[in-house]
Amino acid sequence: MEILPPDAEKIEVPGATVDFYKYTKDGITYYQFDTSRCGPPEPMVNAMSGLKLIDGPDKKLVMINHKKPMGLLDKIGQNFDIQDETLEDGRVKLIFSYREGASENANLNDAACHG
Known part of the structure; x- marks a missing residue:
């Protein structure tokens, strides 16, 4: 399981169906959630809810x-910088970062899953 830092606090995120946590590292605020045990459309729904929090660098x-969410990446990949890594247990960790001039244009209200 992914270990959250000791200072992570549970937060409410409108529209989310899983727990979200917030913590700060090196001056960056991170919002983290785990949909590895969820089926569609929950990963998309929660990602779209969480991406609304990313309003600056x-x-x-x-x-x-549980896998790379290709439908999500196809939908918002041009609006955010995305790093991904495969964890030891096979799950995928994605880190979405603000992209100046592009993140503002993402349609984060369309959480329909097409992939």
Whole structure:
């Protein structure tokens, strides 16, 4: 399981169906959630809810999922910088970062899952 830092606090995120946590590291605020045990459309729904929090370069969204969410990446990949890594247990960790001039244009209200 992904270990949250000791200072992580549970937060309410409108529209989310899983727990979200907030913590700060090196001056960056991280919002993290885990949909690795969820089926569609929950990963998309929660990612879209979380991405609404990323409104500047000092905030990032961390998603833990059972696989790479291709429908989500196709939908918002051009609006955010995305790093991904495969965790030891096979789950995928994605880190979404603000992209100046592009993140503002993302349609984060369309949480329909098409992939």
